[in-house]
Amino acid sequence: MPVAVFFGCAFIAFGPALALFVFTIAREPLRVIILIAGAFFWLLSLLLSSLVWFIAVKASNPENVSLQKGLLIFGAVFSVVLQEVFRFAYYRLLRKANEGLAAISEENLSPISVQQMAYVAGLGFGIMSGAFSMINILSDSLGPGTVGIYGDSQYYFITSAFMTMAMTLLHTFWGVVFFDGCEKRRWWVIAAVAALHLLVSGLSFLNPSYEGSLPPAYVIMVLMAAWAFFSSGGSLQTLTQVWMCESPFLSILLYSGTTPILHKCQGVAILWN
Amino acid sequence: SESGQPSLLLTCLHICPLPGVGCSSVQQKIYVQLNKTFPCVRLLNATHQIGCQSSVSGDTGVLHVLETETDLDWVLSSGPNPPYVVLMVAEHFNRSTMMKLKGSARVAGVAVVISKAGPAQGFSPHHSCPNQNSGVYSDSYGPELAGCNVTVWNPLGNSLSYEDFRFPIFSLHEGEEADVIRKCFLDHNRGVNGSDPAYPLCAMQLASHMYAVKDTATCMRRNDIQSRFSISPEFVCDALADYNVWSSLKPLNNSGKGHLDGESVVIAATRLDSRSFFWNEAPGGESAVGGFVTLLAAAQALRAVVEDHPPSQNILFTFFQGETFDYIGSSRMVYDMENGKFVIDLDNIHSLVEIGQVALHRNGQLWLHSDPVSRRNSSVRSESTALNLSLSVAEPDVSQPLPPSSFQRFLRARPIPGVVLTDHMSAFSNRYYESLYDDAEYLNVSYPSGLSPEEQLEYVTDTAKTLAEVATLVARSLYKQAGGLDDHLSSINADPKIVTQMLYGFLVQSNNSWFRSLVSPDIVKNLGDPVKMPTWLVQYVLANFTGTLRNLTQTQCKNPEDLEGESKDLYSYFWVQGPVPPNSTQGEGYCVRAPVRLVKAHSPAFELHQYSSRDYSTWTESRWKQIQARIFLVASRDLEMLTLGVGVAVLLVSLVVTYFINSKADLLFSSSRETTSTAY
Numbered sequence: 001m002p003v004a005v006f007f008g009c010a011f012i013a014f015g016p017a018l019a020l021f022v023f024t025i026a027r028e029p030l031r032v033i034i035l036i037a038g039a040f041f042w043l044l045s046l047l048l049s050s051l052v053w054f055i056a057v058k059a060s061n062p063e064n065v066s067l068q069k070g071l072l073i074f075g076a077v078f079s080v081v082l083q084e085v086f087r088f089a090y091y092r093l094l095r096k097a098n099e100g101l102a103a104i105s106e107e108n109l110s111p112i113s114v115q116q117m118a119y120v121a122g123l124g125f126g127i128m129s130g131a132f133s134m135i136n137i138l139s140d141s142l143g144p145g146t147v148g149i150y151g152d153s154q155y156y157f158i159t160s161a162f163m164t165m166a167m168t169l170l171h172t173f174w175g176v177v178f179f180d181g182c183e184k185r186r187w188w189v190i191a192a193v194a195a196l197h198l199l200v201s202g203l204s205f206l207n208p209s210y211e212g213s214l215p216p217a218y219v220i221m222v223l224m225a226a227w228a229f230f231s232s233g234g235s236l237q238t239l240t241q242v243w244m245c246e247s248p249f250l251s252i253l254l255y256s257g258t259t260p261i262l263h264k265c266q267g268v269a270i271l272w273n
Numbered sequence: 274s275e276s277g278q279p280s281l282l283l284t285c286l287h288i289c290p291l292p293g294v295g296c297s298s299v300q301q302k303i304y305v306q307l308n309k310t311f312p313c314v315r316l317l318n319a320t321h322q323i324g325c326q327s328s329v330s331g332d333t334g335v336l337h338v339l340e341t342e343t344d345l346d347w348v349l350s351s352g353p354n355p356p357y358v359v360l361m362v363a364e365h366f367n368r369s370t371m372m373k374l375k376g377s378a379r380v381a382g383v384a385v386v387i388s389k390a391g392p393a394q395g396f397s398p399h400h401s402c403p404n405q406n407s408g409v410y411s412d413s414y415g416p417e418l419a420g421c422n423v424t425v426w427n428p429l430g431n432s433l434s435y436e437d438f439r440f441p442i443f444s445l446h447e448g449e450e451a452d453v454i455r456k457c458f459l460d461h462n463r464g465v466n467g468s469d470p471a472y473p474l475c476a477m478q479l480a481s482h483m484y485a486v487k488d489t490a491t492c493m494r495r496n497d498i499q500s501r502f503s504i505s506p507e508f509v510c511d512a513l514a515d516y517n518v519w520s521s522l523k524p525l526n527n528s529g530k531g532h533l534d535g536e537s538v539v540i541a542a543t544r545l546d547s548r549s550f551f552w553n554e555a556p557g558g559e560s561a562v563g564g565f566v567t568l569l570a571a572a573q574a575l576r577a578v579v580e581d582h583p584p585s586q587n588i589l590f591t592f593f594q595g596e597t598f599d600y601i602g603s604s605r606m607v608y609d610m611e612n613g614k615f616v617i618d619l620d621n622i623h624s625l626v627e628i629g630q631v632a633l634h635r636n637g638q639l640w641l642h643s644d645p646v647s648r649r650n651s652s653v654r655s656e657s658t659a660l661n662l663s664l665s666v667a668e669p670d671v672s673q674p675l676p677p678s679s680f681q682r683f684l685r686a687r688p689i690p691g692v693v694l695t696d697h698m699s700a701f702s703n704r705y706y707e708s709l710y711d712d713a714e715y716l717n718v719s720y721p722s723g724l725s726p727e728e729q730l731e732y733v734t735d736t737a738k739t740l741a742e743v744a745t746l747v748a749r750s751l752y753k754q755a756g757g758l759d760d761h762l763s764s765i766n767a768d769p770k771i772v773t774q775m776l777y778g779f780l781v782q783s784n785n786s787w788f789r790s791l792v793s794p795d796i797v798k799n800l801g802d803p804v805k806m807p808t809w810l811v812q813y814v815l816a817n818f819t820g821t822l823r824n825l826t827q828t829q830c831k832n833p834e835d836l837e838g839e840s841k842d843l844y845s846y847f848w849v850q851g852p853v854p855p856n857s858t859q860g861e862g863y864c865v866r867a868p869v870r871l872v873k874a875h876s877p878a879f880e881l882h883q884y885s886s887r888d889y890s891t892w893t894e895s896r897w898k899q900i901q902a903r904i905f906l907v908a909s910r911d912l913e914m915l916t917l918g919v920g921v922a923v924l925l926v927s928l929v930v931t932y933f934i935n936s937k938a939d940l941l942f943s944s945s946r947e948t949t950s951t952a953y
Contacts, residue, residue, distance in 0.1 A: 001910065004917040011920030019927040023935045115942070140299040144333045144478060145905025147302050149457060154473045154908060156302070158916055165923070233942035242937045 005141045005157055012161035013134045017127050017168050024119075030101075030112055031120045038090060038124025038175075045086035046132065049079035073205070080201050083125070084194045087175065090121055091182050114183055115176065115232045122175015126168035134164045152208060159210045166217045170200060173224035180231040196220060305457075307450050307902040310384075311551040313442040315483035315895040317492060317510060318599075319878075319885040323434065324483070324895075327382070327441035331480030334358035334381030336458050336904065339365050349377050353469050356381035358477040360454060363387050367396070368431040375438055382479040384902070385444045386451045391710030394429075398550045399707035401430035407599035407890060408681040410674055415646040418674035424699045426676055427706050434550050434707070441479040443902050444551045444709075457904055472909030479902050485510035485895035490884040492893060510893040514875040515594040517602045518545070518812050520572065520819050522579055522588040522755075524843040524868040531613030536621050537586045539755045540691075541747070542603070542679050543568045543628040544596040545807060549709045556712035558780055559703045563632030563716065563740065565592055565811060566775045570744035570767040573818035575752060577764050585756030586623055590819075592811055593679050594874040597707065599890035602874035603679035607686050608889075609872070619683075625691030626751060627680045630703055631743050632716050632736065634696035637664045639743065642695060644680075645672045647688040664746055669698045676701075694747065713780035730777050730785045737773030744772065775814065779807060790852045790860055791817050797850065812869055816847050820867025830864035844868050 025031045053075030060067055094117050102110040137160050147156035174193045181189025200220060206212035315324035335354045339345060339361040348357045356379050361370070366385045374380045402421035410419035417423070445451055457475040464470040484507075485492040492510035499506040525533070543564040547557025556562075572590050595601025609615040631639065675681055678693045696702055705711040713719070717736050720729045744767035752765055778788045784800040791813045792800070800810075823846070825833065830848045833839035839846075844866045851860035878889035885891065934941065 001913055004913040005908070008913070008916030008918070008920035011924040012916075015920065015924035016927040016931075018924070019931040022928075023931045137299055140303060143300075143303065143905075144907065145303040145476070145903075146473060146908040147299070148473050148906040149305055149475070149904065150302060152302055154906065154912075158919075161920075229941075238941050238943060242940050 002142055002144060005146075006138055009134070009141055009157050009161040010138055012158070013130055013138075013164040013168075014127075016165060017123065017130060020123055020172070021127075025123070028112075031116070034094065034112075034117055034120045035124040035127070037093075038121040039128035040124075041086045041090045042083065042125040042128040045082045046079065046128075049075065049082045052078055076201050076205075077198065080197050081194070084178075084190070084197065087121070087125065087178055088182070088190070091118075091179050094121065094179075114179060118176045118179030119172065119232070120175075121179070122172040123168075125175060126171030129171055130164045130168040133167065134160065137161075153210065155210065156208075159207075159214060162214060163204065163217065166214075166221050167200070170197075170217075170221050170224055173221070173228040176228040176232050177224070196224070304903045304905045305453060307445065307454075307904065309448070309450060310443045310445045310902045311554050312479075312481040312900050313438070313444075313550055314481065314552040314897065315485060316513075316598075317485055317487070317489045317893050317895065319489055319887070319891040321435075321437070322485070322487060323437055325438040325440065325442045325481065326483050327479055327481045329482045331478040331482075331901070332356075332358075332381040332441055333476055333478040333907070335907070336360060336454065336462055336475045336477050338455060338458050339370075345370065345373065349373060349379060352379070354474060355379035358382040358384065358479065360384045360386065360458070360477075363396075364392050366433075367392075368433055371433060371436070371438075374440075375436065380440055382440045382477065383442045384454070384477065384479070385442065387444050387446050387709055389447070390714060391705050391708065395704030396708050396710060397427055397430045397704070397706040398433035399427060399430045399548075400432050400435060401425050401427045403427055403430075403597075403677040403706075404599055404681075406887070407604070408675075408677060409644070409684040410681075414685075415644075415674060418645070424673050424676075426699075426701055428700050429704055430706065434548070441481045442550075443479050443481070444554075445902075454904055461906065472912065473906040475904060476907045477902065477904045481897060481900045483895040483897050485893065488885075489891045489893045492895070493879075493884045508896060510895050512876065512879045513595055513598055513601060513890075513892045513894055514873065514879075515546075515602075516808050516871040517594055517606060517874045518592040518808060518815060518869065518871055520590045520815050520867065520869040522575060522590075522819075523583060525587070525616045526842050527616055527870060528842045530615060532618045533616065533621055536617060537623045538589045538617055538621050539586055539623050539751060540589045540591055540625040540683075541568060541571070541628070541751055542591045542593060542625060544602070544679060545592045545594045545811060546597055546602075547711065548597045548707050549711075551709065554709055555707075556709065556780065557707075558711045558713060558716045558718075559630050559632050560706055560711055562776070562779045563630060564628045565807075566772060566779065567631055567740055567744045567747060568592070568628050569775060569811070569814055569818060570741060570772045571748035571751065572815060573771060574745060574748040574765050574767040576819060577766070578752065578757065578761050582757065582761045584752055586754075588751050588755050589617070590815070592808075592815075594808055595876075595890070596679055598892040599876075600679060600682045601876050601890045601892070603682040604889050605874050605877055606872065607682050608877040608880075611686060615872070619687045619689070622683070622687070622689050624754060625680055625683055625689055626747070626754065627678050627691065627693040628747060629676060629678055629693050629695035630701065631694060631696050632740060633702045634664075634739070634743075635702070637739075637742075638696075639664055639666045639746075640695050640698050641666055641668050642673065642675050642678075642693040643668070643691065644675050644684055647684060647690075664742055666694075666746070673699065694743075713776075716776075716780070718776050718780055726782060727786060729781070730774055730787060731770070733769050733773045734776065737776055738769045740776070741767045741769035741772045771818075779810075783810065786853065788814075790850055792850060793848050794850045794859065794862065808871070812871060813847065813849065816845070816865050816867035816869045817849075819869065820844075820847070820865045823864045823866045825864040827862060827864070833866075839866070845870055 025035055053071065056071050056075070057068070060071060062068065098110045098112070098114065098117065101112070102108055105111060137157060141157050146154055148154040153159070174197065178190060178193045181187070181193070200217050203213040203216050313325040315322055315326055334356040335358065337344060337348055337352065337357045337359055339348070339359050348359055358381050359374060361383065363385060374383060403426060405420055409415070412419065454477070461473065461475040462470050489510070496508045496510065499508055544561055545565055547555040547561040549555050568590060575588070591606065593602030593606070596603060606615065607619070610618045675693055676695060680691045680693055683689050683691065703711065705715055718734050720732055720734070724732060745765065748765045748767060749762050752762065753759070774787050778785055788800055788810065789797050792810070796809070823830070823839070825836070827848050829836060830846050833846055834841060845868070847865045847867065849863055849865050851863045853860045876890040876892070878884060878886040878891045883889070
């Protein structure tokens with residue numbers, strides 16, 4: 001049943017993005033606008049980089065395979081660089097917008113913080129990047145056949161979906177970290193984001209040996225998640241606080257009668273409040 | 274984008290030069306299109322539908338190559354992954370195997386690999402008694418001769434072409450595509466050490482969805498509804514129709530229809546068409562080409578005497594189309610003659626000579642068949658003995674009916690004296706009647722290796738020599754029959770050279786220099802490997818043989834009305850390219866005037882709107898949108914369900930985690946809160 005593959009891959013690739021959108025963005029019109037504008041900026045960067053690559057390809061000899069591969073690598077590197085440039089441009093735009101929003105609001109305070117804008121912008125980049133990676137593949141997964149007759153791996157659809165999911169989340173985390181680095185004028189952060197982006201993109205050239213590209217991408221994603229968490233105001237304390245005190249875990253503890261932890265949580269809660 | 278596969282783009286570069294024009298590079302990775310395939314299509318008549326049908330987007334099945342009986346059992350009962358698409362070589366394409374596959378629900382389609390030579394024992398997918406119900410023998414006319422009671426004309430016939438299959442059947446020739454399919458099967462579909470083969474498996478999809486169903490009356494009714502109520506009508510079927518070619522030794526005035534006073538005509542008839550199990554593939558070497566090439570050569574041979582010593586009666590050369598399908602062409606001509614829509618009518622016919630299958634005669638022996646019911650004490654018999662030729666002609670001993678021939682339709686209307694000339698005494702000598710193997714090789718039209726196409730065109734094969742002798746015999750008999758004098762018989766000789774050129778053109782390669790010089794310049798591009806619809810080509814060849822060159826320009830040739838000595842009523846005018854001089858690419862162009870005409874070969878049943886007629890042919894061919902075949906790999910159901918399961922799990926987990934993090938967001942991200950920016 002090829003429809004099963006279609007829905008499975010669609011959910012894998014876009015499940016986290018959909019969840020993030022539904023719960024954190026859909027209710028706030030301002031965040032929706034920032035999301036869509038972010039997607040548009042990514043689209044612009046793709047358009048420009050693909051134009052450059054297209055011209056380079058047309059001007060070159062199509063028979064020369066190594067030249068074409070070289071042009072592809074050049075195209076990918078140029079695209080990564082251009083995406084980061086557009087991310088910076090979007091950051092500048094959002095800063096300007098933030099000042100404007102603060103000016104017109106009643107309390108002279110912007111309704112949205114830079115961290116939130118960073119997260120939404122990153123998610124916008126991620127969703128559009130995921131769409132462009134995955135939609136073509138999804139439409140072909142509806143046919144009766146699967147990849148493999150020319151010797152490619154039959155897990156093509158699944159691995160593409162997982163890679164897309166990783167890229168979407170990576171873009172979100174890079175957005176957060178990037179904007180934070182710009183705010184605090186830490187230029188090495190921007191360079192690190194660009195370098196990691198180049199690394200993940202370069203890993204995809206190792207395909208079809210998927211063990212070379214997918215696990216490292218996921219490792220980098222976990223690391224980036226941690227970095228984004230810490231740079232957006234999280235800390236180990238808040239993590240344990242939420243994990244221990246506010247989770248269903250706590251209710252189990254309460255009912256089992258281990259009160260010392262409850263006192264500790266209450267103490268912390270009093271401190272915060 | 275960077276998460277794509279780089280090799281994809283490379284393939285895209287090489288195969289999809291124009292991005293966005295319906296080319297998906299992922300599709301290139303999945304499917305292998307098979308381009309040189311021939312489908313079997315659906316045909317309908319008054320009572321039945323025959324042929325093959327597929328579902329709208331095509332039928333997909335796991336590929337299995339049929340080589341032995343165990344393979345057949347695998348497909349029909351023991352294979353674990355039904356449905357199957359069966360790939361078989363032509364030896365297995367026989368009635369017993371196909372009937373077994375037809376009755377099974379585990380078969381999604383069949384692909385037949387056609388080799389050059391047919392099975393040694395012969396193969397004919399046609400009926401064993403061709404055109405049984407549309408000939409002259411019926412309950413009211415020679416009932417003991419009807420239904421092949423006396424002679425079974427096509428004993429090797431297995432009626433496979435007239436079965437109704439509910440799955441698609443395609444054919445392909447031996448070559449690259451067949452090798453690719455076999456390689457795919459060997460790589461993926463054979464289990465290791467006798468175990469079941471593991472997924473992914475190689476599969477094939479055949480798409481040949483036919484729109485018409487049930488019978489001609491139904492599809493004609495649906496056509497009617499479409500044309501009346503739809504803004505852009507989509508017809509579901511078309512009647513089989515083409516043109517008959519006719520020419521006369523002395524020109525007849527085409528504007529006068531009906532009975533022509535004082536005219537007595539000997540008709541020389543033959544048929545132009547053939548068929549096979551698959552659509553648009555009908556070499557018809559012995560069944561059609563041999564006959565009409567002979568008649569064309571005879572027409573050319575008679576030219577020698579037509580100027581100076583014309584016979585007292587006229588000779589009408591007629592080439593009927595559609596005879597395979599219940600005599601479409603000849604029934605239409607008889608109908609036109611009965612209703613006064615043709616230049617002559619049935620009373621003008623003196624006698625009829627038909628050329629049947631003549632190319633496979635053994636030891637120079639030919640046979641003359643006549644109708645025992647209406648046999649007259651006519652002079653036809655005596656004239657046809659050999660006239661100083663190495664051929665001998667005899668009549669079959671028994672009181673045998675006529676073989677399937679256009680003459681039978683004339684007999685249905687009027688008891689006209691006539692004979693049918695064939696190379697078989699009783700059953701056909703053609704062991705591949707109406708099949709794909711009735712081709713140049715079967716007729717022994719073969720050339721020594723190392724000849725260029727032009728040299729092959731000129732090389733006179735033995736077949737050509739014997740057919741030329743038959744043509745000479747026919748021409749001389751016609752001349753005598755039409756009242757010509759014996760003294761001039763020796764000057765009537767068919768030329769083996771043109772016979773071999775015609776055989777080369779109609780059986781091997783029609784894009785040759787001689788054909789190119791005969792046709793008009795804008796039709797030259799339609800020539801190409803044996804031409805599928807020879808009607809127009811026969812018309813031009815006949816024009817060349819019976820016509821004369823006129824000194825007219827191209828515009829004058831198109832409209833010769835006002836010119837002296839030219840008459841569009843008596844002749845047709847053709848602008849032909851002419852021989853190409855050595856230093857240029859196009860011929861100069863000449864105007865040829867010939868008494869050659871085309872008349873519609875469209876069954877009278879459609880004129881009369883009698884779509885369930887028993888008297889006339891009611892054959893129609895279904896319409897279709899897309900015919901394609903491709904192979905690819907299919908994944909196991911388990912992997913597909915696993916993908917879906919993983920997807921749903923990822924979605925649910927991410928929903929839960931996101932909800933949870935979102936509800937605790939202010940606590941989680943609170944440690945570096947700044948007072949200047951608020952968050953909630």
